[in-house]
Amino acid sequence: MILDALHKLLFWKDDSLDNLKSISNKLNILEDNTKKLRELNTELLRAQQIILEQDNKIRMQTRILNNLDMIMVITDIDANIIYANNAFEKAFEYEPQELVGQNARILKSGQHPDDFYQNLWKTIKSGKVWSDIIISKTKSGKLIKYTTTITPVYNGEIKYFIAIKKIHGELT
Numbered sequence: 001m002i003l004d005a006l007h008k009l010l011f012w013k014d015d016s017l018d019n020l021k022s023i024s025n026k027l028n029i030l031e032d033n034t035k036k037l038r039e040l041n042t043e044l045l046r047a048q049q050i051i052l053e054q055d056n057k058i059r060m061q062t063r064i065l066n067n068l069d070m071i072m073v074i075t076d077i078d079a080n081i082i083y084a085n086n087a088f089e090k091a092f093e094y095e096p097q098e099l100v101g102q103n104a105r106i107l108k109s110g111q112h113p114d115d116f117y118q119n120l121w122k123t124i125k126s127g128k129v130w131s132d133i134i135i136s137k138t139k140s141g142k143l144i145k146y147t148t149t150i151t152p153v154y155n156g157e158i159k160y161f162i163a164i165k166k167i168h169g170e171l172t
Contacts, residue, residue: 066085067086070164070165071084071085071088072084072085072162072165073088073163074153074162075163076159077158079103079105081103081104082160083100091146092138092139094139104163107137124152125158129149129151130150131148133146134147143171144170146165146167146168150162
């Protein structure tokens with residue numbers, strides 16, 4: 001009986017030491033994970049700050065573009081309108097929700113021959129800037145004459161076109 005008690009005491013001591021070692025290992029792992037979480041949280045806060053700064057910058061640039069007197073429109077490579085500033089909307093009589101997703105052909109007046117547009121597309125698709133005088137129609141059908149400059153925008157390849165337009169006036 002005494003031997004059994006001593007035997008249990010020795011095993012209890014071994015079990016207790018194993019339990020303490022296990023708890024110590026778990027505490028070390030918890031400490032390491034806590035340190036990693038703090039580092040990740042610091043990185044996350046830095047990333048959030050960068051995103052906030054970029055968002056503020058984009059908002060400022062959008063306000064500037066919307067307040068330009070010059071007409072500006074951005075299209076994808078197929079001429080689908082992605083963005084048009086307030087001057088574009090005012091000159092062509094379209095609301096923003098009517099423009100986004102529409103093809104720029106909605107402005108086509110029929111006043112230019114096909115080779116005019118073929119030259120335009122050949123030039124900008126080759127990565128060059130194109131500039132000329134165009135006659136387009138507004139939503140209400142009025143014809144307006146303007147100078148436009150279309151610039152390709154790259155992201156490794158041509159992704160967008162930016163057109164800046166200066167109105168010369170309405171045609172009667």
